[in-house]
Amino acid sequence: MNEPAASSVRYQEATKRYGSSSTPAVDKLTLEVPAGEICVLVGPSGCGKTTAMRMVNRTVEISEGDVLVGEQSVRDREPAQLRREIGYVIQQIGLFPHRTISENIGAVPQLLGWKKERIRERSAELLELIGLDPELGDRYPAQLSGGQQQRVGVARALAADPLVMLMDEPFGAIDPINRERLQNEFLRLQAEIRKTVLFVTHDIDEAIKMGDRIAVMREGGRVEQYATPAELLMAPANEFVEDFVGADRALKRLALMRVRDIHLWEAPLAHVGQASGEVRAKLAAPDVEVPFPLLVDSERRPLGWLSERDLAADVVPNQPDSPLGPVLELDDVMRDALADLLQGETQYAPVVDHSGRIAGVLSVEIISEFLASPEAKSDEHAAVERPHG
Amino acid sequence: MSTFPLASFGGAIEFIFTPQESNVTGGNKVGGFDKSLELVLKHLEVTALALAIAVIVALPLGLYLGHKGRGELFAVGFGNAGRAIPELAVIALVAVLIGVGLKTVAPALAILGIAPILVNTYVGVRQVDPAAVEAARGMGMSELAIIRKVELPLAVPTVMGGIRSAAIVILATATIAPLAGVESLGDFILNRNVYGENGLLAGAILVALLAMTIEGSLALLQRRLTSDGLKVKTA
Amino acid sequence: MASPLLLAAAGQVGGDFFKERESGTLPCQADESHLFCFDWAKENIDRYGTPTQQHLEIVLLSVVIGFAIAFALALFAHRSRWAQPPLLAATGVLYTIPSIAFFFLLLPVTGFGRDTAVIVLAAYTLQIIYRNTILGLANVPDSVKDAARGMGLTNRQILWKVELPLAIPEIIAGLRVAVVSTIAIATLVVFINAGGLGTQMYGSGNLTFPTSIIIAAAIVMAMALAFDLVLLTAQRLATPWRRVRPA
Numbered sequence: 001m002n003e004p005a006a007s008s009v010r011y012q013e014a015t016k017r018y019g020s021s022s023t024p025a026v027d028k029l030t031l032e033v034p035a036g037e038i039c040v041l042v043g044p045s046g047c048g049k050t051t052a053m054r055m056v057n058r059t060v061e062i063s064e065g066d067v068l069v070g071e072q073s074v075r076d077r078e079p080a081q082l083r084r085e086i087g088y089v090i091q092q093i094g095l096f097p098h099r100t101i102s103e104n105i106g107a108v109p110q111l112l113g114w115k116k117e118r119i120r121e122r123s124a125e126l127l128e129l130i131g132l133d134p135e136l137g138d139r140y141p142a143q144l145s146g147g148q149q150q151r152v153g154v155a156r157a158l159a160a161d162p163l164v165m166l167m168d169e170p171f172g173a174i175d176p177i178n179r180e181r182l183q184n185e186f187l188r189l190q191a192e193i194r195k196t197v198l199f200v201t202h203d204i205d206e207a208i209k210m211g212d213r214i215a216v217m218r219e220g221g222r223v224e225q226y227a228t229p230a231e232l233l234m235a236p237a238n239e240f241v242e243d244f245v246g247a248d249r250a251l252k253r254l255a256l257m258r259v260r261d262i263h264l265w266e267a268p269l270a271h272v273g274q275a276s277g278e279v280r281a282k283l284a285a286p287d288v289e290v291p292f293p294l295l296v297d298s299e300r301r302p303l304g305w306l307s308e309r310d311l312a313a314d315v316v317p318n319q320p321d322s323p324l325g326p327v328l329e330l331d332d333v334m335r336d337a338l339a340d341l342l343q344g345e346t347q348y349a350p351v352v353d354h355s356g357r358i359a360g361v362l363s364v365e366i367i368s369e370f371l372a373s374p375e376a377k378s379d380e381h382a383a384v385e386r387p388h389g
Numbered sequence: 390m391s392t393f394p395l396a397s398f399g400g401a402i403e404f405i406f407t408p409q410e411s412n413v414t415g416g417n418k419v420g421g422f423d424k425s426l427e428l429v430l431k432h433l434e435v436t437a438l439a440l441a442i443a444v445i446v447a448l449p450l451g452l453y454l455g456h457k458g459r460g461e462l463f464a465v466g467f468g469n470a471g472r473a474i475p476e477l478a479v480i481a482l483v484a485v486l487i488g489v490g491l492k493t494v495a496p497a498l499a500i501l502g503i504a505p506i507l508v509n510t511y512v513g514v515r516q517v518d519p520a521a522v523e524a525a526r527g528m529g530m531s532e533l534a535i536i537r538k539v540e541l542p543l544a545v546p547t548v549m550g551g552i553r554s555a556a557i558v559i560l561a562t563a564t565i566a567p568l569a570g571v572e573s574l575g576d577f578i579l580n581r582n583v584y585g586e587n588g589l590l591a592g593a594i595l596v597a598l599l600a601m602t603i604e605g606s607l608a609l610l611q612r613r614l615t616s617d618g619l620k621v622k623t624a
Numbered sequence: 625m626a627s628p629l630l631l632a633a634a635g636q637v638g639g640d641f642f643k644e645r646e647s648g649t650l651p652c653q654a655d656e657s658h659l660f661c662f663d664w665a666k667e668n669i670d671r672y673g674t675p676t677q678q679h680l681e682i683v684l685l686s687v688v689i690g691f692a693i694a695f696a697l698a699l700f701a702h703r704s705r706w707a708q709p710p711l712l713a714a715t716g717v718l719y720t721i722p723s724i725a726f727f728f729l730l731l732p733v734t735g736f737g738r739d740t741a742v743i744v745l746a747a748y749t750l751q752i753i754y755r756n757t758i759l760g761l762a763n764v765p766d767s768v769k770d771a772a773r774g775m776g777l778t779n780r781q782i783l784w785k786v787e788l789p790l791a792i793p794e795i796i797a798g799l800r801v802a803v804v805s806t807i808a809i810a811t812l813v814v815f816i817n818a819g820g821l822g823t824q825m826y827g828s829g830n831l832t833f834p835t836s837i838i839i840a841a842a843i844v845m846a847m848a849l850a851f852d853l854v855l856l857t858a859q860r861l862a863t864p865w866r867r868v869r870p871a
Contacts, residue, residue: 092766578815
């Protein structure tokens with residue numbers, strides 16, 4: 001892709017006052033977001049997080065103080081020009097209903113005067129990047145689902161390769177399942193393109209998942225704590241932050257881990273056509289961790305769990321008794337993996353790598369053991385870097 | 390025709406209040422307050438009659454169709470077509486084919502008013518929040534009660550809009566009702582030889598004032614009939 | 625659409641008419657006793673050419689002028705919201721005054737003829753076009769405007785590239801009503817000597833006869849229907865995004 005183009009964002013005692021109100025919506029906010037990082041502004045409704053975000057592209061005018069993008073004050077820029085260099089994603093998406101998806105994505109490039117060919121290429125490139133069928137480029141927004149529309153919204157914001165991205169509850173209007181998917185995809189994207197992102201949300205779990213740094217805010221746009229997710233969970237600055245983060249901090253820390261970070265168990269593997277006796281022998285081994293054989297294909301991809309009945313025959317059948325249940329990936333965030341396990345009402349779930357090959361088995365036990373371990377409770381562990389893609 | 394507009398209007402105002410000399414009727418004065426009032430009332434009479442007929446025919450029909458949700462093509466098509474009917478043709482045909490007089494002209498004028506009332510009533514009822522209707526039905530209200538107590542009150546603004554449109558077109562067409570033998574303010578306008586330039590202008594002024602008065606009154610009526618719940622601004 | 629009285633009358637009159645035709649004794653006459661005389665229509669269809677043309681000219685002129693004014697007013701009021709109530713009231717008053725009265729009210733100023741006709745007819749269209757344009761612009765979702773602004777479109781760009789295209793359906797709906805109404809009302813310009821199809825309904829000081837009236841009315845309504853369909857088609861063509869089925 002292009003050279004990394006991202007700027008830092010710095011708030012310098014930025015203040016926003018509305019009308020004659022004595023209390024400012026944002027009061028002397030001072031914050032620095034290093035280039036290439038995701039900074040999440042999180043807090044209860046009305047704390048000024050959205051207002052603060054909008055001060056960066058001047059969709060909210062700054063009353064006092066300043067905001068610098070890449071060391072240049074936004075107040076020195078002409079607003080429309082400024083905004084064309086900043087990606088803007090809002091909760092209700094706001095795609096132009098009267099333009100096709102491609103035209104929507106190409107909106108800012110068109111404003112910047114790119115050539116038609118280049119715009120077309122860029123639209124196609126971005127469609128692929130966000131994982132949408134290139135065919136959808138000629139459709140209208142009304143023909144896409146909410147999740148697809150939101151992805152287009154992100155693509156549109158990225159089209160002109162902006163220095164900074166502003167995202168205001170971008171996944172708020174999406175159902176929980178698709179929201180998770182979109183969050184994961186955005187994180188994968190971010191790993192590649194490394195933009196500076198200001199991300200606003202009221203959901204602390206989303207903040208922990210998405211943020212490199214999190215600013216917990218309260219009314220008046222005051223920052224109670226600005227720290228990495230780990231620090232936030234391990235050492236909340238005061239009662240407000242503690243309350244906001246929630247009492248289930250231990251569980252929340254699972255959001256900081258990937259499945260690959262934990263030691264997985266192994267299940268005895270069985271192939272179709274293999275002699276049942278062999279499989280039973282493996283099961284009987286003394287150090288076996290998972291008491292059920294996992295049926296895999298020639299590529300070591302899991303097909304299902306085998307039961308006693310399956311092994312009654314001489315040879316392993318190709319249709320296992322028990323369904324496969326949830327299949328996890330090494331890259332899955334641990335908290336989501338636990339949710340899948342619990343939802344699938346299963347104790348064990350196979351974990352596969354990028355190509356779908358079995359890498360191990362995860363069980364609820366493993367996770368709870370980890371949470372209870374002294375290793376998990378120590379501060380040293382909390383200093384572990386949040387996993388990048 | 391006087392070259393100074395203001396002077397013309399002055400002459401017209403005078404005409405309304407004081408009887409004037411006329412060239413034609415030789416000696417007999419024309420115009421004046423009594424005559425003006427008489428024609429205003431006559432104009433109102435035919436308008437009110439026609440409007441009443443139009444409401445009686447179109448309102449129940451519109452309510453019924455809107456409530457049932459049927460006949461959209463008919464109601465809307467009628468509305469569009471109604472707008473295209475040239476009023477002059479209606480008056481002319483009535484006068485020439487059927488007969489002159491209030492009895493034939495009022496129904497003819499009513500036709501012009503049926504279209505806007507029908508369309509607006511239909512649309513107004515269709516736009517009522519279906520949840521409110523469902524709730525009423527669930528409470529055990531009869532269909533008729535639902536129309537009366539839920540749909541009609543909620544549709545008042547739109548329905549009244551239709552009635553006001555009808556009143557405007559009927560009142561306007563009543564101006565040429567003299568062509569079909571019905572006296573109205575149009576008499577001043579259409580019989581220039583008798584009433585003169587001043588009468589012409591006077592008639593026009595009176596019609597305009599009458600129209601604005603009726604429209605204003607209906608607007609007030611609408612305000613009074615609209616329930617307060619519909620009038621509050623959403624928080 | 626035909627009044628039941630008219631139909632009943634037609635029955636009575638028509639009966640005579642058909643009786644005469646069958647017996648072949650009387651030639652078809654263009655007078656009050658006959659509802660519709662085909663022969664006369666065939667022979668005299670030419671005389672409708674000029675009135676129709678006059679009618680069209682007046683209508684087009686009025687609608688174009690009316691639209692231009694109303695559209696400009698709406699754009700102004702869209703930005704300066706304080707102007708909306710007074711403008712709505714002002715255009716409303718112009719709409720309330722019956723056209724005939726309006727024609728004659730203008731007599732001292734502009735006299736008889738086409739000018740007066742066009743002024744009045746244009747004034748008549750103002751309210752519906754103004755109101756629908758404002759409505760159409762107001763119906764543009766806030767999120768779309770927010771996104772447009774945040775993306776870096778100037779106010780002018782937002783108006784012409786986003787708000788107006790999305791307001792097209794409402795605007796054209798208003799235009800359709802305006803055109804149809806104007807075509808019908810333009811029959812009345814005969815009273816101020818401005819020609820038009822009204823001349824075939826009300827000659828010099830007298831009503832004409834049924835056949836003539838009916839033909840003229842039919843032309844008026846056909847014209848209205850034609851314009852309505854053309855505008856509807858234009859709107860459909862201009863708004864392809866409304867034709868797709870939502871996900």
